[in-house]
Amino acid sequence: MSRDGSPWGSRLTIAKRELATLKSEKTIVLALVIQLFVAAFSSFLVVGLVSLYDPGGAEGQTVTVGVSGEQRHDLAAxxxxxxxxxxxxxxxxxxxxxxxxxxAVDAAMIANQRSDGRIxxxxxxxxxxxxxxxxxVSLQETLMEYERYERDQRSAHLDARPLGVPEVPSENPYYGFTYTVLVPLLVLLPVFISGSLAVDAVTEELERGTLELLAVAPVELREIVxxxxxxxxxxxPVQAAxxxxxxxxxxxxVANAPALLAVAxxxxLAVVSMGIALALVTxxxxxxxxxxSFGILTIAGVTTLLPEHPLNTIAKLAIGSPAETTWIAVAGYLCIGLAALVGVQFAVGRVDVDRLLGSA
Structure with a gap:
């Protein structure tokens, strides 16, 4: 509680002040404009960007493959x-x-029959x-089709009829790009920007000496933070919405919008708490x-070890097919956010304001 007895008045005042100063942060404003452009014209941008996401969908590109070996003629056909x-x-x-x-060629494939009859x-x-x-991608499609051909050719020599060769499912690269790249990008990018904004907000107060003015006012450091x-x-979450x-x-x-906003x-909350803690320490x-930045990269590397990556969680929620692990991941992110909030509150309570102002 602040010294004037208002538990939230000073916090809201400082929050409004921070939001009002965003327009002077050219980097942040530019990032917001870029996100706005991507979200507003997503259906147009995805047409051009999908060729980068799925090179197999790019037309007019030819891959020259050298084919050799005992089975070269079938493979070449x-x-x-x-x-x-x-x-x-x-x-x-x-x-x-x-x-x-x-x-002379972009790739090579050498097909030979082994002693056990396999190719x-x-x-x-x-x-x-x-x-x-x-x-x-081109070689993968060729090898998959060659496997289907060989399975079909050898099925007549089996005692029991095998399962039929499945048809190749129709894929839509635009659908995959939108929900596995575009939506996670628009949900997570504001998170990283918010953390960077929090770092600047605290360190600039220290470097300019304005934090000292706030400290002598009837406002505690905890309320400022x-x-x-x-x-x-x-x-x-406001940007993501x-x-x-x-x-x-x-x-x-986009399905499960409330869950996506909860993840964001x-x-x-976790990233901003980390940024504020680093700003107060350094x-x-x-x-x-x-x-x-180093912490974000480290966290991104650690998330690859999780049973479900945050990008997969967001994609599954957006598509509307979340699994049990997806909801467990959402609950885990909520717990991490709350734990980070409690942690930064505990850290702020142990900060020596005089020492902090003297080191700035």
């Missing part, structure tokens, strides 16, 4: 039926490998570079921003 693939037959495997090394296809493709993804946290953490509305207006329905709010803007 299958590859010739694939759109965007041009097979070149070589008599020996070494000649196909040499053609790849000489950059082994040695595939050589670039492991890096811009063309790598396109080549790998709460006001800044309220402004920064509350900004992310606006972006989801714009997506729906563009013909992209919980993660924002009292230096550059150092705090560096540690904040």
């Amino acid at each position: 299958i590859a010739n039926q694939q759109e965007g693939v041009r097979p070149v037959v070589y008599d020996t495997g070494e000649s196909a490998r040499q053609a790849y090394r000489d950059h 082994q296809v040695e595939t050589i493709a670039p492991d890096s570079g811009v063309e790598s993804t396109l080549v790998v 709460d006001g800044k946290l309220l402004a920064a953490a509350g900004l992310a 606006l972006w989801l509305v714009l997506l729906s207006a563009n013909g992209t329905p 709010g919980a993660l924002s 009292a230096d803007r550059r150092q705090a921003q560096f540690l904040y």
Whole structure:
């Protein structure tokens, strides 16, 4: 409670002050404008961006593949039926490998029959570079079709009739890009911006000496921190809600919007709390921003070890097919957000205001 007896008045006043100063932060404003543009014109942007997400959907690109081995003729016939693939037959495997090394072909496939009757296809493709993804996708489609062909050809020699070769399901790369890339981007990006905003809000107060003026006023440090946290953490779910509305207006329905906003709010609370704690510890803007960025990258790496990645959680919620693990993840994010809030409150209570102001 503040010294004037009002428990929330000073916090709300500081939060309004923080939001009012956002217009002077050109970087933050530019980030908001970019997000607004992406959300407002998502149906238009996805047409161009989907070729980067799914290179298999790009038209006019041809992958030249050197084909060799005992089964080269069947494999070449299958590859010739694939759109965007041009097979070149070589008599020996070494000649196909040499053609790849000489950059005469983009990839090489050497198909030989093993002693147990199975067909082994040695595939050589670039492991890096811009063309790598396109080549790998094209080879994957060719090998899958070749496998289907061989299964169908050998089914007549089996004692029991096997299951029929399943049809290739129709895929919509625009659908996949929208819900696995665009929606998570618009939900998580405001979270990261809010954390950076919180770091700047605290460190600038220390560097400019305005925190000292607030400290001598009838306002406690806890209330100052709460006001800044309220402004920064509350900004992310508000932005996410606006972006989801714009997506729906563009013909992209988003399911489980309340759960998505809860995830955005919980993660924002955790990230902003971390940013404020770093700002109070370092009292230096550059150092705090560096540690904040490093912390975000570390957290992003740790999330890959989770049973369900946050991006998958958001995508499943947006599509409308959440699993049990998805709801467990949502509950976990809420707990993390609340734990971070309690942690920063405890940390602020142990901060020596005089020492903090003296180090700024």
